[in-house]
Amino acid sequence: MTLLFALAFAGYVMATAFYIVFFVTQKKTIRTTARNILLATGLVHTIIIIGRYVAAGHTPLTTHHDTVSFFAWSVTWAFLSFRWRYRVKNFGTFVSIVVMSLMIIAALSSRVITPLPPALQSAWLPIHASIAIMADGFLALAFCGGIMYLLLERELKQKRFGLFFSRLPSLEALDSLNQHCIAIGFPLMTVGIITGSFWAKQAWGSYWHWDPKETWSLITWFLYAALLHLRFTVGWRGRRVAIMAIIGFCSVLFTLWGVTYLLSGAHSYVR
C-alpha cells in the first residue's frame, strides 16, 4: 500500500515536471508523455483508494490523508474527463501543479486508519463525502482556469507579452471553461450539502446544526451561487468571474482545512 502510494506520488511529480517542461518548450511529444503518465498515475491512484476501502472496511474518506488523497484523485479525473470532452491549451500544467500540491499534503499526513465512530457509520458516508469532494475537484479546475484567465488578461491589458501570451488559450475559451467547470461543480456541491444534511439527521437528529463546517459549506455555496447568478442575469464575465472562482476555491479550501484546524465542531471527527 505504502509502495503504491509512493508510486502514485512519484507519478504525479513526474507528470507535473513533464507538463512544466512542455509549457516552456511546447514540444508535443513531451505533452503526450505527461498525459500518459498522468493517466497511468490516475489508475494507480484508483487502485490505492479501493485498497484503502478494503483495509478500512468503509469508504476511506474519514482521515485527513484519505480525504486529501481523494481530492487529488478527483481533480485528476475531472481533468482527464474534461480533456476527453474538449481541450484547453496548456491546462494540464496548471492542474498538475494543484494535484501535486494536494499529494504532498496527503503524503505528509498520518495514514493510520482510525476506527469510525458509530454515529458516522451510515450509507450516507460514501455518498455525501465522495460527491462533496468530487464537486471540489471541478471547482479546482475552475480555479486553475481563473488563474490562467487573470495571467493572460494581465498581459493583454498591459500589452507586455511574456511567457503566457502565446501559451494560453483565448480569453473566451478560459471564460467558458470557468462556466463549464462550475456548471458541473456547483450542482455536485448542492447534492453534497443536501446528502450531508440527511446524514446529519440520521446521525445527530436534525438536518442542520450550524457547526462551522456546515456554515462554511453554505458560505461557499452562496459564493458560487452568486457567481452563477451574476453571470446569467447581470452578465458578469471574464475577469470578475475568474476572481470569484478563485475566491470560491479559497473558501472550499478553508472549509476543508481552516474549519477543521481553526474551528471545531461535529465534523472534527474528520481529520
Place this chain on the structure above:
Amino acid sequence: MSVDTIQILGVNHKTAPIAVREKLSFSDDPEAPFATLNAIDVCDEFCFLSTCNRVEVIYTSRRQEEAARAVRRFLFSNCDVSAEEAEEYTYLHQGRAAVHHLFRVASSLDSMVVGEPQILGQLKDAYRKSGDRGGPGVILNRMLHKAFSVAKRIRTETDIGGHAVSISYAAVELAKKIFGKLDNKKVLLVGAGEMAELAAEHLVNQGVAEVIVANRTLERAVTLARCFKGLAVSLSELIPQLEVIDILISSTGAPGFILHKDDVRSVMRKRRNRPLFLIDIAVPRDLDPRLNDLENVYLYDMDDLNNVVEMNKSEREQEAGVAERIVSEDCLKFLQWLDNMELSPTITALMKKADGIRRAELKKTFSHLDLSKKDKKSIDKLTGSIINKLLHDPILFLKENHTAEQKQQKLDLIRQMFSLDKDPYGSH
C-alpha cells in the same frame, strides 16, 4: 560630389512617442511643408516623407549645420517643444549613413513592423509629391530611384514579407487571443485607410461573420462595404453599433478622439460585458487611451501592435539579415556612383567607353580583312581621331562654367546619355 552633403533628419516610432508624432503630422495643409522646405535656402534638394510612424526630410546641403537647424525648426513648428527636446526626438544621418538609412526605410527594415509593404508606396508617393514641387535634384532623384530598386530587390530575393508580419496580422493574432474563434464576430471599420482595409481583409479571411463600414462620407462607406459584402452606416451611428460589434478598427483623419471612455462604459452594460477589441491605427489617435481601463475592453494603438509583432522577430531576423546585406551592397554602389559624379572621372569614363568600342570594332574588322601593317596603323589613327573629335564637344559642354547644380545636372545627363553607370538592377 561629396557624399557628406546628403542628410536625413526626422522622427520615427523609435525616437519619439506617438504623443509627439501625432503633433507633427502635417494634415491640415498639404502644401505647407513643401512651401516651407522650398524656402529654406541652405537646402539644395529635398524630399519630404510623412507617414503614421515617421516624418523625415531627406535633403542635400553644403552648409549642413545650418540646414539641420532649419529643418528641425520646420518639423516642430506646430508644437511647443524646446530646441533641446526637439533634438532628442530626432535623428540626423549624414553622408553614407543617410544613404544607408534611406535604403533601409524603403525596404521596410526600419519600419515598426519589419517587412510591411506599405512604406515603399508611401515613399514613392512622397517622392512624386516632392518632385512635383521641385524638391529633389540629381542626387536625390538618383538616390530615391536606387532606394526603390533596393526595396524591390529585397522583396524578390528575401522572404521578409513572407511571415505575414504587419499591423493587420498583429491585429488578427490579438483578436484570436481574445475571442478564440472569429466566425461569429462582427467587425466595424471606421474611416477608410489602406491599413484598416488590410486588417479587415485579414479578419474576413479568418472567417468573421460580418464587416460594417462607417465613414464620414456615406458614399465611400457604401463602396467599401460592398467590397466586404457588408453594411454601411454613417459615423453618427458609431455608438449604437458598438452594441452589436466585437472588433472595431479605427483609422479616421479626425484631429481628436472620436470615442470616449464614458461612451463605451454605458455600452458595455448593454453588451452584457461581451469583450470588445478596439484597434486604433490612426495618427493622431481616434480612441481615448483610457478606454483600455474599462473591463473587457482591449484597446491597441499603433505602438501597442508593434509589441505583438516583436514576438515574431526571431523568425524574421534571418531574412532581415540577408536584406541588410543587400542594403549595404547597394549602398556601396550608390556611393561609387556619387564618387564618379565629378568632372574628371566622368571624362575618363567617357573616353574609356569610346576607346573600348573603337578597339572592339577594329579587332572585328581586322580579323577578316587582309591589310598591311601600315594600312592597319592608319585606320587605327583615323578611328582614334574620329572619337576624339566626336567627344570634344560633350567634354567642352561639361567643362563650361556653370553653377554647382548645373554641373551635376550636366554630369548626370552625360552619364545617362552614354550609360556610364552600368547597373545590373536598373535605375528605373
